[in-house]
Amino acid sequence: MTEKLTITGSADLIAAVPHLLGTQPKESFVVLTSRFGTLGATLRMDAPAESAPLDYAQMMATYAANDDKATGSFVIVYTDEKPAYGFPYAAHVLALSSELAMARMPVRTVLLVTSAHWATYGTEEKNPLDTIRDSNANVTLTYFGSATDIDVYNPALLGRWALPVEAPEGTFEDLEMACATWEAVLDADGMPDTETARALAAAFQQRHLRDYLFRDTITTHNGSFGDVLTGKFTARPDWDRVDRAEAVAFELMKVVPAGQRAPMLTLMGWLEWLKGHGSQADRYLKLAAEDVSDFRLAVLLGELINRGNVADVALDADKSYKRRLI
Incomplete structure (x- = not known):
């Protein structure tokens, strides 16, 4: 179970998500709730596309708020969108952070994952995806038999x-x-x-x-x-x-x-x-x-x-x- 897994950094957190969901998110927002140092619920929604920032944020925060034991949250944005300036879905990230804070689940970290790198959202850093694959969380979960991209239908x-x-x-x-x-x-x-x-x-x-x-x-x-x-x-x-x-x-x-x-x-x-x-x-x-x-x-x-x-x-x-x- 997840309580036996130690998350020590952002790469570990990102590595855990596809194991928790059973699939690798693409063009998605993921919210993970936290409970005094442990992970709670994991929520994924398609990237907002044409959705208004506040409408999208309120819907996602409402779903996350069903974890009534949550004391905080993490947000991971999975996208290859490249806006003309700034960072992808900036207005949606801001609105979601505000809504989660009002729901008493303040966002501790926002991360950005693309098909080429990952970073702390809002920074220019570009960390290689290999650091996710080689993270302690991914190695541990894989060793114990967890698999991602599970699909019964073949x-x-x-x-x-x-x-x-x-x-x-x-x-x-x-x-x-x-x-x-x-x-x-x-x-x-x-x-x-x-x-x-x-x-x-x-x-x-x-x-x-x-x-x-x-x-x-x-x-x-x-x-x-x-x-x-x-x-x-x-x-x-x-x-x-x-x-x-x-x-x-x-x-x-x-x-x-x-x-x-x-x-x-x-x-x-x-x-x-x-x-x-x-x-x-x-x-x-x-x-x-x-x-x-x-x-x-x-x-x-x-x-x-x-x-x-x-x-x-x-x-x-x-x-x-x-x-x-x-």
Whole structure:
């Protein structure tokens, strides 16, 4: 866990970010909250582009403020933007620093990371990226098995000649069978055999069954599909189970042809959104809408994300997803 990792400088802090997020940020703002010397939450948002500085800063500070134990913060700007004068997104950085200070999370350091170097924001220094790679944090995290740029979806592994599956009618018996099979697969070790995978993939094609399978991926729910869909859980979810569900969903995609993969892609996108990974979620949902033209659930979830909505569970520091580092 992160509390076992010692951060001794800026290079260590930058090195930890892709391990915390599971991906290397690009054209992004990252806020890390701190709690009396330890790291708290990690928040990433796309670089502001046309967003007004104050609007962007207030949105990001509001999300960061969900860590009610935070006493400070760090800001890292990832960009290759080169303004005509000054530093990239200067007005946004100033506004964000002001908003975080008002939220009682004063910014301790602002860093700038480009594809060629990193620096303390507002200075002319250009530190080589190798110092991040060779930092104590990166070496330690890598040694203990943490990896960056983790992506469950690998299209090269998808088959091309799988036969289509036939969706069940959606009877009560179908529902019981699908839910029991899904539960058993998520609780098992290894991946389901082909017959089981095809049976589950078929169940995901039936909208009524699909919704129950989505809901039952989370064990800390109150029964309401609407609450589950927006991440309103009664307690901290079993995130290991969520990670496994995402991996199993990809396995199910291997046993069906294109045109029947959208439900599993949508599940993967939704689970990424629950984790707070909006960009990855958006990617999976777009793939779902390409697999089945305008797949409705994927489109609706995509619209939710693009309006800047964050899952309730991702805003709760005690319930949110945290990657296991050490």
